[in-house]
Amino acid sequence: MSVALKLDNVTKTFTQNGKTIAAVDDLSLDIQPGEFFTFVGASGCGKTTTLRMIAGLETVSSGKILFDDQDVTNVTTQKRGIGMVFQDIALFPFMSIRDNIGYPLKVAGMPKSQIAQKVEAAADLLSITDKLSMRPTQLSGGQQQRVAIGRAIVKEPKILLLDEPLSALDARLRTEMRTEILRLHRRINATIVYVTHDQVEAMTMSSRVAIMEAGRAAQVDTPRQVFRAPRYESVATFIGTPAMNVWDMQVTGKAGQPVLQGGGMTVALTREDAAALDGFRWVRMGVRPAALKIVPQDEADFSAVLHLREPLGFEDECHLETADGTDIKLVGRVPDTLVEGASLHIAVDRADYCIFHPDTGKALRHGLAPLTAA
Amino acid sequence: MTREFAWRWMRFLWLAVGMLFVCFPLYWMAVTALTPRTELFRPPYDVIRFSYSLENIRELLSATQFLTFMGNSLIVALGTVVINVMASTLAGYALSRFEFRGKKTFVAATLWTYMFPPILLAIPLYLVFSYIGLRNSYGGLILAHVSISLPLNVWIMWQYFQVVPRSLEEAAWTSGASRLRALIEVLLPSALPGIISAAIFSFALSWNDFAFAFILQTDIAMFTLPVGLATFVEQSAIHWGLIMASSLIVSLPTFALVFFLQRYLMHGFSIGK
Numbered sequence: 226m227s228v229a230l231k232l233d234n235v236t237k238t239f240t241q242n243g244k245t246i247a248a249v250d251d252l253s254l255d256i257q258p259g260e261f262f263t264f265v266g267a268s269g270c271g272k273t274t275t276l277r278m279i280a281g282l283e284t285v286s287s288g289k290i291l292f293d294d295q296d297v298t299n300v301t302t303q304k305r306g307i308g309m310v311f312q313d314i315a316l317f318p319f320m321s322i323r324d325n326i327g328y329p330l331k332v333a334g335m336p337k338s339q340i341a342q343k344v345e346a347a348a349d350l351l352s353i354t355d356k357l358s359m360r361p362t363q364l365s366g367g368q369q370q371r372v373a374i375g376r377a378i379v380k381e382p383k384i385l386l387l388d389e390p391l392s393a394l395d396a397r398l399r400t401e402m403r404t405e406i407l408r409l410h411r412r413i414n415a416t417i418v419y420v421t422h423d424q425v426e427a428m429t430m431s432s433r434v435a436i437m438e439a440g441r442a443a444q445v446d447t448p449r450q451v452f453r454a455p456r457y458e459s460v461a462t463f464i465g466t467p468a469m470n471v472w473d474m475q476v477t478g479k480a481g482q483p484v485l486q487g488g489g490m491t492v493a494l495t496r497e498d499a500a501a502l503d504g505f506r507w508v509r510m511g512v513r514p515a516a517l518k519i520v521p522q523d524e525a526d527f528s529a530v531l532h533l534r535e536p537l538g539f540e541d542e543c544h545l546e547t548a549d550g551t552d553i554k555l556v557g558r559v560p561d562t563l564v565e566g567a568s569l570h571i572a573v574d575r576a577d578y579c580i581f582h583p584d585t586g587k588a589l590r591h592g593l594a595p596l597t598a599a
Numbered sequence: 600m601t602r603e604f605a606w607r608w609m610r611f612l613w614l615a616v617g618m619l620f621v622c623f624p625l626y627w628m629a630v631t632a633l634t635p636r637t638e639l640f641r642p643p644y645d646v647i648r649f650s651y652s653l654e655n656i657r658e659l660l661s662a663t664q665f666l667t668f669m670g671n672s673l674i675v676a677l678g679t680v681v682i683n684v685m686a687s688t689l690a691g692y693a694l695s696r697f698e699f700r701g702k703k704t705f706v707a708a709t710l711w712t713y714m715f716p717p718i719l720l721a722i723p724l725y726l727v728f729s730y731i732g733l734r735n736s737y738g739g740l741i742l743a744h745v746s747i748s749l750p751l752n753v754w755i756m757w758q759y760f761q762v763v764p765r766s767l768e769e770a771a772w773t774s775g776a777s778r779l780r781a782l783i784e785v786l787l788p789s790a791l792p793g794i795i796s797a798a799i800f801s802f803a804l805s806w807n808d809f810a811f812a813f814i815l816q817t818d819i820a821m822f823t824l825p826v827g828l829a830t831f832v833e834q835s836a837i838h839w840g841l842i843m844a845s846s847l848i849v850s851l852p853t854f855a856l857v858f859f860l861q862r863y864l865m866h867g868f869s870i871g872k
């Protein structure tokens with residue numbers, strides 16, 4: 226099977242006020258046909274720039290872009306045959322919804338009757354059939370977003386690009402549209418490249434995600450893999466709410482039986498960890514809030530004081546303070562009898578933690594066995 | 600509450616006084632134009648009159664070159680409008696969408712040219728046009744009018760295109776439309792108020808210009824209205840009825856334009872603040 230979309234050492238530099246920055250820095254990745262591929266990352270990490278280069282709205286400074294093994298690096302936007310949904314929706318304000326959706330077909334010179342048919346079909350798919358003769362301003366945000374998607378898919382492009390399509394919508398609508406877009410992906414035969422800064426969107430929708438940091442992809446993996454086996458501390462803390470707890474810890478204990486100490490906590494590790502820790506005096510340990518458990522004293526790794534409970538509904542988010550004042554978070558079902566100020570005994574789930582390099586942040590070991598070889 | 604009320608009335612009063620100053624000459628013009636010559640110089644000069652006639656207007660159309668002047672004015676004004684709209688749209692688009700060397704200087708220069716009184720340009724233009732044979736031609740006068748109206752229009756259109764989101768145009772490109780097609784089908788409708796402002800502004804400027812037409816058009820057959828009307832004044836007996844009748848007709852298109860398109864005009868001058 227050919228690669229639907231290939232980025233080959235793509236770099237984009239901008240020069241502004243005499244300073245040159247690399248918005249996208251030597252990015253290489255393959256996206257398979259029919260994938261739902263997401264670029265996620267903090268603001269300014271180069272997601273939009275990457276998407277715009279794929280669309281041909283931005284030239285590359287160096288590197289190549291290939292669609293179906295064809296080099297399109299120097300092909301214009303018009304000839305790339307992609308569909309795109311813009312962050313600000315960008316519907317043509319003076320055209321009816323019907324004309325907006327049908328615009329790509331009109332440009333392609335399709336006969337009117339055929340356009341009408343295809344517009345109806347797209348509108349039907351997005352449940353906006355009754356809005357076709359209205360103007361964009363007469364529609365709600367969610368409806369406008371559907372129209373923008375309709376305009377992008379009406380020509381049945383092989384590659385559909387979406388730049389933060391849900392960021393302008395309120396929380397409820399966002400959840401709704403998430404499902405909608407997933408359903409759409411199942412029904413149309415397109416490779417979707419999606420950009421978002423919302424990790425929940427990235428995790429729930431994608432077949433694979435690229436976690437972007439300063440123009441580079443820190444990790445390209447399935448959402449599960451990214452969550453369970455983050456390659457870097459930065460990836461681990463970016464994905465997951467509340468964020469992973471990470472502390473500096475000193476490596477002590479006997480050979481083959483390492484013990485980590487720091488932040489008022491002591492965690493004895495296993496024989497398997499020993500090899501990964503070999504030669505390190507300090508490491509950073511990362512534990513997700515849900516991997517911390519309240520246990521009886523004799524099973525505990527350390528104790529902490531409960532500072533604040535925030536009910537999440539099913540579970541509580543607990544803010545804890547360890548012996549030396551380090552703040553950590555725990556998420557779980559906590560007995561109602563525990564009130565703020567209580568002293569708790571905490572254990573680290575030995576099947577779910579990470580150890581990171583103290584300087585580079587690279588993951589040295591995941592307590593949880595990776596799903597696939599990295 | 601009462602203070603606010605008082606303020607409102609004060610404002611109205613100011614406006615009313617202002618309106619009186621603006622409107623009375625206009626009213627007087629209209630009244631004079633419609634009063635027959637025989638009654639015009641017979642006191643008392645009533646502010647409110649009841650006997651009107653179209654005598655002046657009839658004379659204007661039959662016994663003078665008024666229609667020639669008006670034709671010239673229309674041709675020159677329309678030419679000025681067409682060139683202005685096309686050039687300012689393209690230039691404004693280029694300024695808003697492309698980075699190029701000397702852009703800042705260019706923009707500064709457009710406003711700077713606006714500082715010159717037209718008469719300062721008219722004399723050099725006379726020499727140049729004499730040399731290349733553009734004197735007493737429509738093309739020459741149109742060019743002269745464009746030279747004073749285009750800078751501001753380029754500036755207005757530039758402001759307009761800056762507020763039209765780029766993504767609108769990019770959405771057209773990703774839909775397959777070429778740059779030109781996107782400009783025409785997507786950008787222009789969004790910038791329509793700006794285009795209309797540019798058209799009105801250049802029409803009014805050309806229609807009302809005296810200095811250029813007076814200096815560049817030496818042949819009476821090529822006179823525009825403002826210059827042509829001046830010839831009425833020069834004639835031995837000043838015929839106020841004729842002058843006012845022609846002034847009335849001359850001011851009608853400007854009134855009509857401003858009246859029907861004022862919404863666009865206000866928008867054009869307030870944008871980019």
Ligand SMILES: Nc1ncnc2c1ncn2[C@@H]1O[C@H](COP(=O)(O)OP(=O)(O)OP(=O)(O)O)[C@@H](O)[C@H]1O
Pocket residue numbers: 239240241246247248266267268269270271272273274275422
């Ligand atoms: N046209 C441009 N000129 C100069 N710098 C630019 C340009 N476009 C983007 N940049 C810079 O490139 C970097 C990446 O920008 P980009 O828009 O790709 O970020 P992003 O990941 O999409 O962020 P966000 O989540 O805020 O949309 C930023 O530092 C930005 O300032």
Ligand SMILES: [Mg+2]
Pocket residue numbers: 272273274
């Ligand atoms: Mg962006």
